[in-house]
Amino acid sequence: MQNSKQLVDGRHLRSIQTRLKLLEAARTIFLEEGFNKATISQIIKLAKTGYGTAYVHFTGKDDLLIVLIEDVMAQFFEIAQTPFFPRSKEEARGIIYNQVLTFLKLAESNRQMMQVFSEAMGLSPAIKTKWEEIRQKFIEGITRDIQYSQEQGLARTDLKAEVVAPGWFYSNEMYQWSIVSNEHPASLEEIAQTLTAMYTDGLYL
Incomplete structure (x- = not known):
């Protein structure tokens, strides 16, 4: 049970960290490019996450x-x-x-x-x-x-x-x-x- 809980907690922590990385990357790209020129691809690349992972957290820019x-x-x-x-x-x-x-x-x-x-x-x-x-x-x-x-x-x-x-x-x-x-x-x-x-x-x- 303890190992299972640790596994769940570890996944939850990684999920939070990924979400924060995406938000920080988005902030950087928006400030550099503006909203119109910013793309979700730029944000995902800067955050160093996969597309599937990114779209679990956010639907787009x-x-x-x-x-x-x-x-x-x-x-x-x-x-x-x-x-x-x-x-x-x-x-x-x-x-x-x-x-x-x-x-x-x-x-x-x-x-x-x-x-x-x-x-x-x-x-x-x-x-x-x-x-x-x-x-x-x-x-x-x-x-x-x-x-x-x-x-x-x-x-x-x-x-x-x-x-x-x-x-x-x-x-x-x-x-x-x-x-x-x-x-x-x-x-x-x-x-x-x-x-x-x-x-x-x-x-x-």
């Missing part, structure tokens, strides 16, 4: 990029999930400013990979669908934060949270992509301060 997107966005979601229980407008402003600035800095530090994501969204329906799922997850979190502030008497209740939340997200997303393309009009701190002021002054009491 779209599937590989989706996992890499999820890895990067996990950093963004960690910031988005910062506990949000402000007791005043100023406290809300501080939390929101820090979140926005951290988002923008993450976009900057992940610029190259996010450029690949941006390219892929225009070429792959699967990647575009994944990004829409990510957007929706952010918007749902923002909606909950707005509703909490409204329930606490901190935010205007004449504004519908489900309408405000997408507008707030898309404003941030616009600047995120401008940073990714290195075409942003001001410093990250200035962008974060301006976005935060527009949002909090329009929503909070």
Whole structure:
């Protein structure tokens, strides 16, 4: 029994290692070639795995990029999930400013990979669908934060949270992509301060 368990554990470990090798190879090829020019053959060759083995783990380069997107966005979601229980407008402003600035800095530090994501969204329906799922997850979190502030008497209740939340997200997303393309009009701190002021002054009491 022990030998059988060791055999299973060994196979599982090799499977994990192969998956990681494929992801690391995909990251390298995507950064070197971009999404359009990258091929699954290049990725498999760099990972030094067989085609059959590679396709056990991933259906193609779209599937590989989706996992890499999820890895990067996990950093963004960690910031988005910062506990949000402000007791005043100023406290809300501080939390929101820090979140926005951290988002923008993450976009900057992940610029190259996010450029690949941006390219892929225009070429792959699967990647575009994944990004829409990510957007929706952010918007749902923002909606909950707005509703909490409204329930606490901190935010205007004449504004519908489900309408405000997408507008707030898309404003941030616009600047995120401008940073990714290195075409942003001001410093990250200035962008974060301006976005935060527009949002909090329009929503909070």
